[in-house]
Amino acid sequence: MLLGRHRECGVLDGLLEDVRAGRSGALVVRGEAGIGKTALLEYVIGSASDLRVARAAGVESEMELPFAALHQLCELQATGETVSKRRIDTRDDLTPQETQIARLARDGLSNPEIGARLFISSRTVEYHLHKVFRKLGITSRTQLDSALPSEPAA
Ligand SMILES: Nc1ncnc2c1ncn2[C@@H]1O[C@H](COP(=O)(O)OP(=O)(O)OP(=O)(O)O)[C@@H](O)[C@H]1O
Numbered sequence: 316m317l318l319g320r321h322r323e324c325g326v327l328d329g330l331l332e333d334v335r336a337g338r339s340g341a342l343v344v345r346g347e348a349g350i351g352k353t354a355l356l357e358y359v360i361g362s363a364s365d366l367r368v369a370r371a372a373g374v375e376s377e378m379e380l381p382f383a384a385l386h387q388l389c390e391l392q393a394t395g396e397t398v399s400k401r402r403i404d405t406r407d408d409l410t411p412q413e414t415q416i417a418r419l420a421r422d423g424l425s426n427p428e429i430g431a432r433l434f435i436s437s438r439t440v441e442y443h444l445h446k447v448f449r450k451l452g453i454t455s456r457t458q459l460d461s462a463l464p465s466e467p468a469a
């Protein structure tokens with residue numbers, strides 16, 4: 316139950332009304348730590364049960380990357396993956412992005428080449444590959460071929 320946020324809730328309700336009317340919009344919620352930003356997001360999600368809600372969370376290590384959150388949203392859209400599915404995924408499953416990066420590395424592309432193709436920095440490629448290696452229990456790119464789950468037939 317939100318206390319004393321009538322003005323903010325009104326703005327959020329207005330945004331939802333716009334969405335229902337087919338108008339897009341963006342809203343930035345900012346404020347000091349603990350001021351109630353997440354509580355407001357929860358309020359708006361709670362009022363949007365008739366709408367499809369997609370969520371993406373920023374990661375500090377990707378802070379300098381433009382459109383990192385947008386990329387995450389496109390990925391959710393492309394794979395049809397839902398937030399709840401992501402939650403019950405086992406920790407060792409590769410994310411769609413990790414799988415994509417792992418396949419490109421397996422096919423012989425270097426980190427900068429993978430980065431250029433996916434519009435991310437080679438440092439971020441390295442970061443994802445590190446997680447891929449850990450999840451697959453391997454230590455080098457040459458092991459990717461046998462360690463990668465087989466691809467569904469096209
Ligand atoms: N208007 C409110 N009425 C009642 N409880 C509130 C209100 N705003 C925030 N709270 C409560 O205060 C606590 C902190 O709020 P919240 O987590 O939303 O802050 P935040 O701005 O997202 O913080 P952070 O910057 O750390 O992410 C939560 O337990 C939340 O439920």
Ligand SMILES: [Mg+2]
Nearest residue numbers: 349352353354
């Ligand atoms: Mg918060």
